[in-house]
Amino acid sequence: MRREILDQLRSEYEAQRRENDRLFFARRAEVEQKSPEIGRLMDGRQQLIFSSIRSMISGQHTGDVEEQMAEMNRKIRTGLQEIGYSPDYLEPQYRCPICQDTGYVGDPVREMCQCMQRELSRRLCREAGLSGQEEQSYETFDLSVFPDTQIPQLGMTQREEMDYIRDRTLQWVQHYPDVREASGVLLCGASGLGKTFLMHCMAKVLLDRGMQVMIFSSFKAQDIMRKAYFSRDGQSDMDMLLDCDVLLIDDFGTEPLLDNVTVTQFFNLINERQTRRKACIFSTNLTPKNLRDRYTERIASRMLDARSMLLIELRGEDVRRRA
Ligand SMILES: [Zn+2]
Known part of the structure; x- marks a missing residue:
C-alpha cells in the first residue's frame, strides 16, 4: 500500500513540475x-548558464559568470517592472521551494522532502x-492532561503511570516485530483514560516505520467479517x-454479539493472525x-x-471530564 501511495505521489510531483514548466513558458511568451x-x-x-556548465565540465576557468548573471537578472527584473x-x-514558481517540487532533497544522500513526507503520512x-x-x-502526547494526584492502589499518580505506559507502548511499536510480546497489545481501562x-x-x-496498518472500531471489524462470511x-x-x-x-467489546457468530469470527481472526x-x-x-464472560x-x-501479549491497564479518572 505504501508502495502504491508513493508511486502515486511521485507521479503527482512530476505532473506539478510539468505544470510549473508550462506556466513558465506561458509567462515567458507573454x-x-x-x-x-x-x-x-x-x-x-x-x-x-550552458556555457558555464560546459566550462566547468572541461575544467576551464569560468571567469566572472556570477557577475554577468547578476547583471542580466537585474536587467530582466527592471525590464519586467x-x-x-x-x-x-519570470522566476521559477514552485509549490515547495525547498525541493523545487521534486519531493527530494540532499546530495549525494537523497532524502524525502518534508512536504512529501507530510503528504505521504497523511495519505x-x-x-x-x-x-x-x-x-x-x-510528539503531541501531553502528560499534563492526566491528574498528578496519587492513586492509592497504584502507589503513583495517574500521570506517572501514563508516563510509563507511553514509554512502554512506544518501545513496543518502535521494535515490533522484534519484541517478546509479538502477538500484540491489549489496552484495558474505562472510558476517557486515553x-x-x-x-x-x-x-x-x-x-512511519513503513508497516501496513489498519485501524477499525470493533463494530466495523465485525461488519467486515460478516460481509466476507456471507458474500464474496x-x-x-x-x-x-x-x-x-x-x-x-x-x-473491543462494544460490537453487538450476534448469536455465536461474533465470538467465533473474532476467535478465527485472532487465531489466523497469530498463525x-x-x-x-x-x-x-x-x-x-468481562472478556472471559463475553468471549x-x-x-x-x-x-x-x-507471554505473547503486552498487557496495559489504564487506571485513574476520566480525563475528558476534567476541565
Ligand atoms: Zn518539498
Whole structure:
C-alpha cells in the first residue's frame, strides 16, 4: 500500500513540475510579446548558464559568470517592472521551494522532502483509517492532561503511570516485530483514560516505520467479517483484516454479539493472525473477567496471555471530564 501511495505521489510531483514548466513558458511568451528585449536577455542568460556548465565540465576557468548573471537578472527584473510586471514574474514558481517540487532533497544522500513526507503520512493515515487523527502522536502526547494526584492502589499518580505506559507502548511499536510480546497489545481501562489516543499514537509510529496498518472500531471489524462470511464481495476487506502487519481494533467489546457468530469470527481472526505472525492491538473497556464472560475462555486466554501479549491497564479518572 505504501508502495502504491508513493508511486502515486511521485507521479503527482512530476505532473506539478510539468505544470510549473508550462506556466513558465506561458509567462515567458507573454512577456516576450510585450518586450522582445526581455526575451533576448532570457536567451542570453540561458546561453550563459550552458556555457558555464560546459566550462566547468572541461575544467576551464569560468571567469566572472556570477557577475554577468547578476547583471542580466537585474536587467530582466527592471525590464519586467517597466512593462508593469512584478520583478519575479519570470522566476521559477514552485509549490515547495525547498525541493523545487521534486519531493527530494540532499546530495549525494537523497532524502524525502518534508512536504512529501507530510503528504505521504497523511495519505497513509487515511488509508489506515486514521483520517483526521494525524495530529495525535507521541510528539503531541501531553502528560499534563492526566491528574498528578496519587492513586492509592497504584502507589503513583495517574500521570506517572501514563508516563510509563507511553514509554512502554512506544518501545513496543518502535521494535515490533522484534519484541517478546509479538502477538500484540491489549489496552484495558474505562472510558476517557486515553486508550484511543494511545492507539492512534502507536499506529502513527508503525506507519512511519513503513508497516501496513489498519485501524477499525470493533463494530466495523465485525461488519467486515460478516460481509466476507456471507458474500464474496467482502473478501478483499477481509484479506486486509487478516494480512495487514498490525491490526488495531478500537473499543473491543462494544460490537453487538450476534448469536455465536461474533465470538467465533473474532476467535478465527485472532487465531489466523497469530498463525501468520501478525500482531493485533486491542483497546477495550472490559475487565479480564468481562472478556472471559463475553468471549469465552478461548479468546480471553489468548488476549490475556502475558507471554505473547503486552498487557496495559489504564487506571485513574476520566480525563475528558476534567476541565
Ligand atoms: Zn518539498
